[in-house]
Amino acid sequence: MAEQYENNLSSLTQQAIDSRASDKSKNLPEDPTGEYPKTSYFFSSNIAKEARGVARNDLELFSQFEDIELSTGVKVPSQYGKNQVSKSEKGHVWEIDDTDGNERILIKHSEGSGIELTP
Numbered sequence: 001m002a003e004q005y006e007n008n009l010s011s012l013t014q015q016a017i018d019s020r021a022s023d024k025s026k027n028l029p030e031d032p033t034g035e036y037p038k039t040s041y042f043f044s045s046n047i048a049k050e051a052r053g054v055a056r057n058d059l060e061l062f063s064q065f066e067d068i069e070l071s072t073g074v075k076v077p078s079q080y081g082k083n084q085v086s087k088s089e090k091g092h093v094w095e096i097d098d099t100d101g102n103e104r105i106l107i108k109h110s111e112g113s114g115i116e117l118t119p
Contacts, residue, residue, distance in 0.1 A: 048085040050095060053077040057085070057093050057106055059114050073118075076102035 031037075037046060049055035056078070061070035082098040091110030097103060108114035 047080075048087060050078065050085045050093075051083045052080050053083070053099075057095055057108055059106070059108060059116050060112050074101070076100075078102060 045052065050057050056075065058075075063070055076099060078097050079099045082100075084096045086094045088110075093106065093108040093110075093114075095104075095106040095108075097106070103119055105117040106114065107116075
């Protein structure tokens with residue numbers, strides 16, 4: 001059953017890509033270039049996945065010293081309405097999360113570096 005669902009979704013996604021490529025003028029009210037929505041948002045809400053708690057923006061933590069354990073603690077999923085996410089065309093992220101237990105401010109470069117402020 002899961003395989004059939006994946007095949008149907010794949011087929012629908014390909015149809016959407018084909019129709020968008022064949023006639024970009026059908027996208028006029030939203031995006032005349034046909035670039036948006038991104039394929040990862042086909043058949044889903046256009047609200048940022050991070051804002052809905054479906055995905056999470058995290059920084060990669062590194063240390064030159066093996067003895068130092070790097071941890072950000074327990075990761076609580078964000079709640080819709082309490083997380084504001086802004087993502088640039090190139091993938092830079094600005095996030096303010098007021099979800100209880102996950103309060104943070106995140107500024108992240110598209111290459112992965114950034115700053116995360118937590119209590």
